[in-house]
Amino acid sequence: MLTTSGGTGGPDTVRRLNVPQPLRVEAGDDGTPRRVQHRGQTARPGRWRAVDQVRERYRVEDRWWTSEPVAREYFDLLLDGGLPFAVFRDRIDGRWYAQRDG
Amino acid sequence: MRLACVSVPRFALAVEARLDPRLLRAPAIVYDGNRVLEASPELTNATGVHPGQPLRQARAAYPGAVCVPANLLLYREISGAMLQALGQVGPQVELAEQGRAYVDVGGLDADAFALAGKIAAVVQQATGLLPSVGVAEGKFVARVAAALCPPGDAGVVPRGRERDFLRDKSVSLLPAAPETIEHLQTLALHTLGDIAGLPKTAVEAQFGGSGGRRLWELAHGIDREPLRPHRTEESLRERLTFEGPVVASEALVMAGRQLLRRLAGRLGRRAARTMHLQALAGDRLLWERLETFREPTADEGRMAFILTTRLSSLQLTEAVDTLAITLGGIGREAARQPKLIAEASPQIASLAAAIQQVRARYGRPVVWRAVEVDPCSRHPEERAVLIPYDA
Numbered sequence: 001m002l003t004t005s006g007g008t009g010g011p012d013t014v015r016r017l018n019v020p021q022p023l024r025v026e027a028g029d030d031g032t033p034r035r036v037q038h039r040g041q042t043a044r045p046g047r048w049r050a051v052d053q054v055r056e057r058y059r060v061e062d063r064w065w066t067s068e069p070v071a072r073e074y075f076d077l078l079l080d081g082g083l084p085f086a087v088f089r090d091r092i093d094g095r096w097y098a099q100r101d102g
Numbered sequence: 103m104r105l106a107c108v109s110v111p112r113f114a115l116a117v118e119a120r121l122d123p124r125l126l127r128a129p130a131i132v133y134d135g136n137r138v139l140e141a142s143p144e145l146t147n148a149t150g151v152h153p154g155q156p157l158r159q160a161r162a163a164y165p166g167a168v169c170v171p172a173n174l175l176l177y178r179e180i181s182g183a184m185l186q187a188l189g190q191v192g193p194q195v196e197l198a199e200q201g202r203a204y205v206d207v208g209g210l211d212a213d214a215f216a217l218a219g220k221i222a223a224v225v226q227q228a229t230g231l232l233p234s235v236g237v238a239e240g241k242f243v244a245r246v247a248a249a250l251c252p253p254g255d256a257g258v259v260p261r262g263r264e265r266d267f268l269r270d271k272s273v274s275l276l277p278a279a280p281e282t283i284e285h286l287q288t289l290a291l292h293t294l295g296d297i298a299g300l301p302k303t304a305v306e307a308q309f310g311g312s313g314g315r316r317l318w319e320l321a322h323g324i325d326r327e328p329l330r331p332h333r334t335e336e337s338l339r340e341r342l343t344f345e346g347p348v349v350a351s352e353a354l355v356m357a358g359r360q361l362l363r364r365l366a367g368r369l370g371r372r373a374a375r376t377m378h379l380q381a382l383a384g385d386r387l388l389w390e391r392l393e394t395f396r397e398p399t400a401d402e403g404r405m406a407f408i409l410t411t412r413l414s415s416l417q418l419t420e421a422v423d424t425l426a427i428t429l430g431g432i433g434r435e436a437a438r439q440p441k442l443i444a445e446a447s448p449q450i451a452s453l454a455a456a457i458q459q460v461r462a463r464y465g466r467p468v469v470w471r472a473v474e475v476d477p478c479s480r481h482p483e484e485r486a487v488l489i490p491y492d493a
Contacts, residue, residue: 014487014488014489015470015487015488015489016484016487016488017472017483017485017486017487017488018482018483018485019483020483030154060480060481061174062481065389065416065417066417070481071135091135091136099482099483100482
């Protein structure tokens with residue numbers, strides 16, 4: 001299960017960088033994203049963009065020995081127009097998140 | 103190129119059956135997460151359960167199936183042992199996927215069946231698993247020959263007889279997408295001989311230039327895909343056995359740091375790409391973790407930081423008697439970029455003063471700086487945080 005601080009601490013607190021952002025994804029039968037709702041830097045829902053290419057797909061399994069295991073499947077995508085975009089599906093809660101690997 | 107394809111059919115299931123013999127007698131499913139990784143052949147034939155299918159669906163299709171979770175680390179370890187064993191047969195070995203490897207047997211002066219027997223024997227000795235072996239020219243023909251043999255048997259295709267051998271074999275053996283196989287079958291092309299009997303241009307017209315050409319060539323037993331030999335990477339390993347069993351993470355951290363000191367001495371001016379931590383009880387692996395550094399490093403402090411983070415959060419259910427660390431991917435250290443402005447320079451001091459004034463004006467921090475906390479974490483959100491600049 002993914003747990004995040006959401007990046008919203010008090011004004012003097014430490015803020016996490018690159019916190020996964022929930023987003024909507026339409027995936028095919030094989031689990032590969034077909035379209036993502038990309039909102040860029042705005043808070044609005046954003047428009048749906050087609051996935052042109054899945055450049056890489058990999059899994060991260062971690063902390064399976066604890067009560068807070070991490071199980072994610074990352075997709076390194078190229079959206080229409082050539083925009084690089086990374087998403088992952090949390091394999092525990094089944095939700096999709098955007099997150100760059102930086 | 104004369105190759106031997108060494109294949110353990112339904113590898114995950116075969117490994118699990120070695121640990122739990124129930125799986126040899128009952129329809130079984132090995133699953134990874136919530137998907138089927140492998141299923142017994144009788145289950146696939148009777149109910150259509152297949153790899154990639156949601157586990158829930160597979161269970162509903164055959165509620166009596168024995169379901170076991172996949173142990174991916176174990177599969178990797180056994181594949182490694184298989185690779186190492188095959189290195190005794192020939193120097194050029196490629197691990198195509200877990201449980202399937204190719205060995206270049208071109209220069210080996212031995213009867214093909216005797217060679218295949220030797221290959222099966224070394225793999226069985228190293229892994230406890232009995233493989234099928236196919237010997238032929240090129241990967242595809244060798245793979246088909248292995249796929250048609252039961253474990254422990256060998257299929258040898260004489261040089262020049264590839265097309266005859268493939269003639270009556272099903273198109274489903276082609277390394278192609280399920281849609282392509284379906285497309286072939288809708289065109290009444292059921293055997294590789296059916297494809298080989300067509301002009302190359304006709305197959306290209308249906309399946310595209312390069313795709314069609316490849317199908318036609320494979321049906322003729324022509325496979326130019328080269329062997330990509332596995333490269334043995336240099337690694338350094340140190341292990342420490344405790345005088346008595348240990349559960350406290352502090353003791354593990356101290357032992358780990360001691361091992362790192364030894365390893366750093368052996369590393370010299372070189373750098374490591376990975377750090378593999380293992381906690382054992384006797385020969386039994388209790389816990390392991392492979393850390394891949396973002397760039398090769400020789401920095402003992404950096405390795406120690408990661409080691410401390412991992413070991414101090416470790417919750418062991420059993421006592422450890424041995425800790426082992428292996429540094430892998432040994433090579434040269436990558437170049438490092440020094441800071442443009444030194445920390446103590448006058449520019450930094452005046453910048454800090456300005457930032458303090460702005461903070462005092464607004465009553466809250468407005469300038470932040472990024473600080474790396476765990477730069478090698480596999481989770482991007484754990485690598486760096488923002489803190490107030492003057493904190």
